Amino acid sequence: MIKINRIEPQGFCGGVNNAIKILDKVLSNSNTKKPIYLLGNLIHNKFVMNEYKEKGVIVLDNKEKTRLELLDEIKTKGTVIFSAHGVEPKVYSKAKELGLDIIDATCPYVKVVHNKISTYINDGYQIIYIGTSKHPECEGVLGISKNINLITSIDDLNKLNINNDKIYVTNQTTLSIYDIKEIFDSILNKYPNAIIDDKICNATTIRQKAIMEQDIVDLCIIVGDPSSSNTKKLKKVSELKGIKTIMIESVKELYNYSFDNINSISISSGASTPKYLVDEVIEYINNK
Ligand code: SF4
Incomplete structure (x- = not known):
C-alpha cells in the first residue's frame, strides 16, 4: 500500500472563504439586482465556478481581456461582483457609470497592497511591484498608477531605470517565499534607499x-x-x-x-x- x-x-484560505461567503449572501438576498455577473472567476477553481454558473451566475471570463474590457460585455444592468484578486480603480468607476450594483469580494490582503501603494504614490514614490504579468491581481495593481514598475525577474530589474530616491517595493501576494528574497536583495543592491514591503500572504x-x-x-x-x-x-x-x-x-x-x-x-x-x-x-x- x-x-x-x-x-x-x-482547504480554502481566508480570502477565498470571504469571497464565497459574499457571493452566497448575494445569491440568497431576494433584493439582489439580477443578472449577477462575476468579473473574472471569483476564485481560481473551475469546479467551484461551475457550481455557481449552474445557480445562474454569469461568469465573464476571457483571458485576452482586461477587467475593464470585460465590463463591455455586460448588456443588462444587474449586479457585478469583483473577484478576490482585486480590480483597478477605473473598473469601479466604469461599473458605476454602467449603472451596475457593485459587490467587492477583493481579499483583504490584496486591499492592503492597493492602499499602501496608493499612499506611497501620493507621497511621491515610484513603485516596484514584483508580480506575474497578466495575472488579475497584478492587473488590478498596475491600474492604480503609471508610476508602478512591474518586474517578474532580476532581468527585468536590470532594465529598470528609476530616477527617484523614493522607491517603494512590494509584490503579488502569492509569489514564492523562496524566490522573492533574491529579488529583494538585488533591488536593494541597485536602489539602497528602497523601502521593501514583502506582502506574500499568510x-x-x-x-x-x-x-x-x-x-x-x-x-x-x-x-x-x-x-x-x-x-x-x-x-x-x-x-x-x-x-x-x-x-x-x-x-x-x-x-x-x-x-x-x-x-x-x-x-x-x-x-x-x-x-x-x-x-x-x-x-x-x-x-x-
Ligand atoms: S491573497 Fe492569500 S489569503 Fe487572499 S485570496 Fe489570495 S491566497 Fe487567499
Whole structure:
C-alpha cells in the first residue's frame, strides 16, 4: 500500500472563504439586482465556478481581456461582483457609470497592497511591484498608477531605470517565499534607499513552508487549478526541495498515471481547491 502524507494546512484560505461567503449572501438576498455577473472567476477553481454558473451566475471570463474590457460585455444592468484578486480603480468607476450594483469580494490582503501603494504614490514614490504579468491581481495593481514598475525577474530589474530616491517595493501576494528574497536583495543592491514591503500572504507562506518541511517522498501531488498562482508556486517549492511533483486539477488526471515504484506520496492543494477534490485523490490512491 502506498503511504500517503496529507500536508496541512489545506482547504480554502481566508480570502477565498470571504469571497464565497459574499457571493452566497448575494445569491440568497431576494433584493439582489439580477443578472449577477462575476468579473473574472471569483476564485481560481473551475469546479467551484461551475457550481455557481449552474445557480445562474454569469461568469465573464476571457483571458485576452482586461477587467475593464470585460465590463463591455455586460448588456443588462444587474449586479457585478469583483473577484478576490482585486480590480483597478477605473473598473469601479466604469461599473458605476454602467449603472451596475457593485459587490467587492477583493481579499483583504490584496486591499492592503492597493492602499499602501496608493499612499506611497501620493507621497511621491515610484513603485516596484514584483508580480506575474497578466495575472488579475497584478492587473488590478498596475491600474492604480503609471508610476508602478512591474518586474517578474532580476532581468527585468536590470532594465529598470528609476530616477527617484523614493522607491517603494512590494509584490503579488502569492509569489514564492523562496524566490522573492533574491529579488529583494538585488533591488536593494541597485536602489539602497528602497523601502521593501514583502506582502506574500499568510496562507501562501504557511503552505509553502509546510511543503518545504515535509519528509522526502517518491511523489508529491498538488491539487489545484492551472490558473491559480499560489497552486503553481506550491509545485515549484516542492520541486525546489528535490521531490518529483505533479499538479492535477482532479483525480481524473491520475487514471492513466503509473504508480510503479511509488511507495510514498505527499498531497497538498491550492488555497482555492475544495477539500473534496483532495479527498477523492486520496481515496483513489488508497484503492490502488
Ligand atoms: S491566497 Fe492569500 S491573497 Fe489570495 S485570496 Fe487567499 S489569503 Fe487572499
